[in-house]
Amino acid sequence: MYIHADLDAFYASVEQLDHPEYAGKPVIVGGLPGDRRSVVSTASYEARKFGVHSAMPLVQALKRCPQGIYLRGRMERYREMSERIMGIFGDFSPEVRQLSVDEAFLDISGTEKLFGPPEALAKKLKAAVREKTGLTVSVGIASNRYIAKIASGMSKPDGLFLIPPGGEEAFMRSLPVGKIWGAGEKTQEIFRKHGLKTGEDLYRLSPGTLSAMFGKSFGNFLYRAVRGEGAESFDSERGEGSMSAERTFPYDLYDRFAIESALLDICESLIWRLLGEGRQARTVQVKIRYKDFSSVLARESSPNPVVSLNDLYARALALFRKKYQDGRGLRLLGAGLMNLEEGPRQKELFGAQDEKERNLEKAILEINRKFPSAALRRSRSKLPEQDP
Numbered sequence: 001m002y003i004h005a006d007l008d009a010f011y012a013s014v015e016q017l018d019h020p021e022y023a024g025k026p027v028i029v030g031g032l033p034g035d036r037r038s039v040v041s042t043a044s045y046e047a048r049k050f051g052v053h054s055a056m057p058l059v060q061a062l063k064r065c066p067q068g069i070y071l072r073g074r075m076e077r078y079r080e081m082s083e084r085i086m087g088i089f090g091d092f093s094p095e096v097r098q099l100s101v102d103e104a105f106l107d108i109s110g111t112e113k114l115f116g117p118p119e120a121l122a123k124k125l126k127a128a129v130r131e132k133t134g135l136t137v138s139v140g141i142a143s144n145r146y147i148a149k150i151a152s153g154m155s156k157p158d159g160l161f162l163i164p165p166g167g168e169e170a171f172m173r174s175l176p177v178g179k180i181w182g183a184g185e186k187t188q189e190i191f192r193k194h195g196l197k198t199g200e201d202l203y204r205l206s207p208g209t210l211s212a213m214f215g216k217s218f219g220n221f222l223y224r225a226v227r228g229e230g231a232e233s234f235d236s237e238r239g240e241g242s243m244s245a246e247r248t249f250p251y252d253l254y255d256r257f258a259i260e261s262a263l264l265d266i267c268e269s270l271i272w273r274l275l276g277e278g279r280q281a282r283t284v285q286v287k288i289r290y291k292d293f294s295s296v297l298a299r300e301s302s303p304n305p306v307v308s309l310n311d312l313y314a315r316a317l318a319l320f321r322k323k324y325q326d327g328r329g330l331r332l333l334g335a336g337l338m339n340l341e342e343g344p345r346q347k348e349l350f351g352a353q354d355e356k357e358r359n360l361e362k363a364i365l366e367i368n369r370k371f372p373s374a375a376l377r378r379s380r381s382k383l384p385e386q387d388p
């Protein structure tokens with residue numbers, strides 16, 4: 001069995017913890033009222049009642065909740081808290097896969113003797129997080145990671161939701177399509193267009209119809225998802241191999257721009273190998289080794305395969321920025337693609353933009369094959385910059 005654990009209103013809860021006077025009040029992290037161009041990172045559950053949520057422009061949040069407590073946020077503090085929490089998760093499972101700053105999958109098979117059945121373990125885990133940090137965590141339990149993740153989201157805040165083995169399909173069929181993990185805005189648009197409201201509506205469609213609507217790969221994914229099967233990229237430990245690239249620096253690197261440029265180079269060599277082999281991947285990993293030789297690995301899976309250098313670099317950069325402790329000298333940097341699959345043949349998998357990007361990269365790849373000395377590459381300025 002697997003657990004997905006996700007802290008409730010993470011940044012806002014840390015602020016309420018550190019400032020008891022904010023407890024029970026609408027707290028909005030992302031910027032001060034004067035920061036006209038900021039967006040909301042997160043809002044406390046008290047603020048969500050006013051309709052404030054992550055990624056909303058701060059200006060709009062102010063309109064909805066003028067009495068809110070607005071804060072810019074303290075990344076260092078959240079990161080420190082995140083490490084403590086991941087450490088606590090590690091007390092309950094030998095295999096913790098961190099997904100983001102405040103969420104992780106725990107493989108809890110074989111832990112029964114120590115902690116009792118899954119539900120008992122989950123209760124102990126919640127209590128441990130509360131006692132040791134003062135924060136609340138929501139937990140989903142299921143026979144695969146994909147369903148555990150959906151379940152934790154539905155238990156929020158401070159919840160615990162178990163999907164018993166055998167109940168996976170019924171659970172997925174009863175689900176509103178908005179809760180299908182991996183179905184983003186574009187997909188929701190298609191759901192709306194066809195009047196598809198629940199997992200049951202999708203369940204009734206043939207694989208062929210789903211492929212026609214969503215492309216072969218994502219159509220297959222949906223076909224299996226509503227039957228309660230876990231997404232392979234999350235649940236298979238095997239995959240069909242992996243590829244990675246890394247670079248050891250001749251001296252310790254401190255400069256962020258230099259480091260992130262090195263990461264871009266690494267991603268570039270990876271994406272070309274991936275495209276060259278006609279394969280695809282949904283799991284990206286980044287490896288950091290500091291000058292004292294301590295190492296960190298960060299890995300993230302998405303239901304959507306990596307489609308381009310742009311996409312790979314954005315994912316690797318986000319992982320790197322999540323893990324890297326600013327100011328520490330870097331000895332080695334690496335990136336990897338795990339659980340490789342047969343590459344996409346069908347165009348409909350990607351939006352027009354992605355298709356264009358892939359074609360551009362394929363063209364560059366071709367030229368580099370023919371003229372290795374040309375060392376053609378995309379300039380960094382064309383790539384996405386992310387807020388640290």
Ligand code: TTP
Pocket residue numbers: 006007008009010011012040041042043054055101102103156157
């Ligand atoms: P989430 O776990 O998605 O959100 P949350 O913990 O605030 O709320 P809940 O899980 O109870 O729904 O993200 C974790 C943190 O990541 C969040 O506290 C702030 C940050 N974050 C952003 O900065 N921008 C975003 O758009 C999102 C979604 C999260």
Ligand code: MG
Pocket residue numbers: 006007008009010102103
């Ligand atoms: Mg959270």
